[in-house]
Amino acid sequence: xxxxxxLPWHLTAPSFAEIEAAADRIRGVLVETPLLESERLNAQLxxxxxxxxxxxxxxxxxxxxxxxxxxxLLTPEExxxxxxxxxxxxxxxxxxxxxxxxxxxxVVILMPADAPAAKIERTxxxxxxxxxxxxxxxxxxxxxxxxxxxxxxxxxxxxxDRRVIAGAGTLGLEVARQALAMGAAPxxxxxxCSGGGLSAxxxxxxxxxLPAARVFAVEPEGFDDTARSLAAGERxxxxxxxxxxxxxxxxxxxxxxxxxxNAPRLGGGLVVSDAEALAAxxxxxxxxxxxxxxxxxxxxxxxxxxxxxxxxxxxxxxLTGANVxxxxxxxxxx
Amino acid sequence: xxxxxxLPWHLTAPSFAEIEAAADRIRGVLVETPLLESERLNAQLxxxxxxxxxxxxxxxxxxxxxxxxxxxLLTPEExxxxxxxxxxxxxxxxxxxxxxxxxxxxVVILMPADAPAAKIERTxxxxxxxxxxxxxxxxxxxxxxxxxxxxxxxxxxxxxDRRVIAGAGTLGLEVARQALAMGAAPxxxxxxCSGGGLSAxxxxxxxxxLPAARVFAVEPEGFDDTARSLAAGERxxxxxxxxxxxxxxxxxxxxxxxxxxNAPRLGGGLVVSDAEALAAxxxxxxxxxxxxxxxxxxxxxxxxxxxxxxxxxxxxxxLTGANVxxxxxxxxxx
Numbered sequence: 323x324x325x326x327x328x329l330p331w332h333l334t335a336p337s338f339a340e341i342e343a344a345a346d347r348i349r350g351v352l353v354e355t356p357l358l359e360s361e362r363l364n365a366q367l368x369x370x371x372x373x374x375x376x377x378x379x380x381x382x383x384x385x386x387x388x389x390x391x392x393x394x395l396l397t398p399e400e401x402x403x404x405x406x407x408x409x410x411x412x413x414x415x416x417x418x419x420x421x422x423x424x425x426x427x428x429v430v431i432l433m434p435a436d437a438p439a440a441k442i443e444r445t446x447x448x449x450x451x452x453x454x455x456x457x458x459x460x461x462x463x464x465x466x467x468x469x470x471x472x473x474x475x476x477x478x479x480x481x482x483d484r485r486v487i488a489g490a491g492t493l494g495l496e497v498a499r500q501a502l503a504m505g506a507a508p509x510x511x512x513x514x515c516s517g518g519g520l521s522a523x524x525x526x527x528x529x530x531x532l533p534a535a536r537v538f539a540v541e542p543e544g545f546d547d548t549a550r551s552l553a554a555g556e557r558x559x560x561x562x563x564x565x566x567x568x569x570x571x572x573x574x575x576x577x578x579x580x581x582x583x584n585a586p587r588l589g590g591g592l593v594v595s596d597a598e599a600l601a602a603x604x605x606x607x608x609x610x611x612x613x614x615x616x617x618x619x620x621x622x623x624x625x626x627x628x629x630x631x632x633x634x635x636x637x638x639x640x641l642t643g644a645n646v647x648x649x650x651x652x653x654x655x656x
Numbered sequence: 657x658x659x660x661x662x663l664p665w666h667l668t669a670p671s672f673a674e675i676e677a678a679a680d681r682i683r684g685v686l687v688e689t690p691l692l693e694s695e696r697l698n699a700q701l702x703x704x705x706x707x708x709x710x711x712x713x714x715x716x717x718x719x720x721x722x723x724x725x726x727x728x729l730l731t732p733e734e735x736x737x738x739x740x741x742x743x744x745x746x747x748x749x750x751x752x753x754x755x756x757x758x759x760x761x762x763v764v765i766l767m768p769a770d771a772p773a774a775k776i777e778r779t780x781x782x783x784x785x786x787x788x789x790x791x792x793x794x795x796x797x798x799x800x801x802x803x804x805x806x807x808x809x810x811x812x813x814x815x816x817d818r819r820v821i822a823g824a825g826t827l828g829l830e831v832a833r834q835a836l837a838m839g840a841a842p843x844x845x846x847x848x849c850s851g852g853g854l855s856a857x858x859x860x861x862x863x864x865x866l867p868a869a870r871v872f873a874v875e876p877e878g879f880d881d882t883a884r885s886l887a888a889g890e891r892x893x894x895x896x897x898x899x900x901x902x903x904x905x906x907x908x909x910x911x912x913x914x915x916x917x918n919a920p921r922l923g924g925g926l927v928v929s930d931a932e933a934l935a936a937x938x939x940x941x942x943x944x945x946x947x948x949x950x951x952x953x954x955x956x957x958x959x960x961x962x963x964x965x966x967x968x969x970x971x972x973x974x975l976t977g978a979n980v981x982x983x984x985x986x987x988x989x990x
Binding site: 361 | 688711978
C-alpha cells in the first residue's frame with residue numbers, strides 16, 4: 323500500500339483545487355461557521371486564539387463537509403442504489419443528512435452499540451437505517467464492505483477517500499480565509515484527529531494559503547496513534563482496551579492515505595487527557611457560549627493546557643462537534 | 657413626557673439611517689453572529705425558524721451593540737471623564753467592555769446584588785468598578801443619576817437613548833439582510849423584551865427592510881409590562897414582588913421612548929413561563945449547539961410553545977444572551 327502509484331484514484335491525495343471545488347459545492351448548503359475569539363481568554367493565554375465554531379455546522383460536526391462533498395459526486399445510478407458508512411456517530415449523521423438532502427435511495431450507517439444515544443437517534447432521524455455493531459469484537463470495515471457487496475451500496479469511508487478529505491479540508495480553507503480577513507496571521511491550526519482526514523485536508527489547504535504555518539493533530543490519551551506514528555515515521559496502532567470519553571476520535575490506526583498526507587506536512591501530534599477535554603468544554607461554554615462534545619474539544623484542550631505554547635502566537639483551533647448527551651455536558655460543567 | 661416635541665434629542669427615535677450608521681460603526685469590532693436553522697426543528701414546527709445566535713456576540717449578549725454605538729459617540733472630554741450604567745448584568749458588561757476598548761477613563765456599573773455571579777465577575781473583568789445595589793429597595797435610576805452628578809460620569813441608560821436603540825437595531829438589520837441573503841422571507845421577528853430597546857431598534861430596522869413583517873416582544877411571566885402596555889395602549893407596570901429565572905429581562909415598566917416606538921409598530925407582546933424558557937435553552941443546546949441564558953431564550957420559547965403559530969411561516973428568533981451560570985444551565989438540561 324505504500325506504493326502510491328498503484329493506488330486507485332480515490333486513495334490518493336486531493337489537490338488544492340479539489341478543496342476549493344468542495345468549498346464551492348458546500349456554499350449555501352452548509353454553514354460558514356464563524357471564527358470567534360475571546361479577549362478575556364486571549365489575555366489569559368498571552369496569545370490570540372481563534373476558535374472555529376464548527377459545532378454550529380449542519381448535523382453538529384465538521385463531518386457534514388466530507389459527507390456532502392462525497393455524496394454530491396455520486397453518479398445518478400449510485401444515488402439510486404444507495405450508500406453505506408461506518409461511523410462512531412458524526413460521520414454517520416453527516417452521510418445520513420447529505421443522503422436525505424440529495425435524494426439518495428438508501429442510507430445505511432454502521433454504528434457502535436455504545437455510541438451516545440443522541441447520535442444514534444439523530445442518525446435515524448435523518449432517515450438512515452442504523453445497524454449497530456460491537457466496537458470491540460467486530461470489524462466495522464469488514465462489515466461495511468460486506469453490506470456494500472450484498473446490497474450494492476457505495477461505501478463512504480470516514481477519511482480514506484480523497485473526496486471526503488477535500489470536504490474536510492474546506493474547514494481549513496475557511497479558517498485561513500476568515501483569519502486573514504480579520505487581519506490575523508495564524509502560526510498554527512489545531513484540529514482533532516481520529517483517522518486523520520480533517521488534519522490531512524486542512525494541511526493541504528494551509529500548505530497553499532498559509533505555508534509558513536503548521537497544522538497539528540490532537541488526540542485523546544490512549545488513542546494517540548497519529549502522534550506516535552508521526553514521531554515514528556510509520557503507521558503504528560493503539561494498544562487495544564483503551565477507553566476515552568472522546569467517542570468521536572477513537573480510531574486505532576492512522577489511515578494509509580491520511581498518513582501519507584499528514585506525515586510530511588503536520589507540525590506534530592498533541593495528546594490531551596479526558597479531564598483536559600472536559601475542562602475545554604467548560605471554557606467553550608463560559609467564554610464562547612458554545613456547546614462542544616469531548617472529542618470536539620480536544621484541540622481547544624491542547625491550546626488551553628499548554629501542549630502548544632500560546633504566548634505571543636496566533637493559533638486557530640477547531641471546535642469540531644457539538645453532539646453530546648446532556649448528562650455528559652453537565653459533567654463537564656460540574 | 658408624552659409630548660415628544662419637548663423631549664431632548666437623545667430621547668427621540670433614531671432614524672433608519674442612524675441604525676445603518678451604527679452597523680458601520682460596529683463592523684469589524686463586534687461579531688456578525690450567524691443566522692442558523694435546524695432542519696429537524698423546522699420539520700417539527702412545520703415552519704422555518706431562523707435563529708440569530710447572538711450569544712456569540714462580544715460579552716455574550718446583544719447589549720454590546722448599543723453600548724459600543726453609544727460609547728463610540730462620546731466626545732473626547734466625555735471619554736476622559738467616564739461613564740456610569742445600571743444593568744442587571746448584560747448591559748453592564750457591554751458598557752464595561754466598550755469602555756475599556758475605547759479607552760474611557762472610568763466605567764462604573766450599578767448591578768443588583770442578586771445578579772448571577774458570572775455577570776458580576778465578568779463586568780469587573782473588563783476593568784469596571786461594580787457598585788451593587790438592592791434591586792427591591794433601591795432605585796437604580798436615582799443611584800445612577802447621583803453617581804453621574806457626583807463624579808461627572810456620562811449616564812449610559814440600557815434603553816432610553818436613541819443611540820443605544822440604534823445599536824440594538826443593528827441586530828434586526830443583520831437578521832433581515834441575512835435572511836434575505838438566504839432566500840428567506842421572514843413573516844416575523846421575535847426578540848426578548850425588558851425595557852423595550854431591542855424590540856424598538858429592530859422594529860425600526862424591519863419597518864424599512866421588511867415592512868410586511870412584524871416584530872414581537874417576548875417577556876417572562878410576571879414581567880409582561882410591555883405586552884400589557886401594548887394591549888392597553890399606555891404604559892403600565894408590573895406588580896411588585898414578581899420573580900423569574902430570566903434575570904436579564906426584568907424591567908418593571910416600558911421606557912417612554914421605547915414604548916413610543918414600539919406601540920405603533922410591534923405585532924404584539926408574547927409571554928412565556930420560566931419552564932418554557934428552560935425548555936428553550938435545552939432546544940438551543942440540542943438543535944443548535946448553543947448556550948443560552950434564561951432571559952436570552954424567551955423568544956425561542958415563544959416560538960417553540962406555539963405563542964406565535966409557526967406552521968407555514970418563516971420566523972426569525974433572536975437568542976440574545978449566553979451569560980448563564982453552569983448550575984442554571986445544568987438545571988435546564990436536567
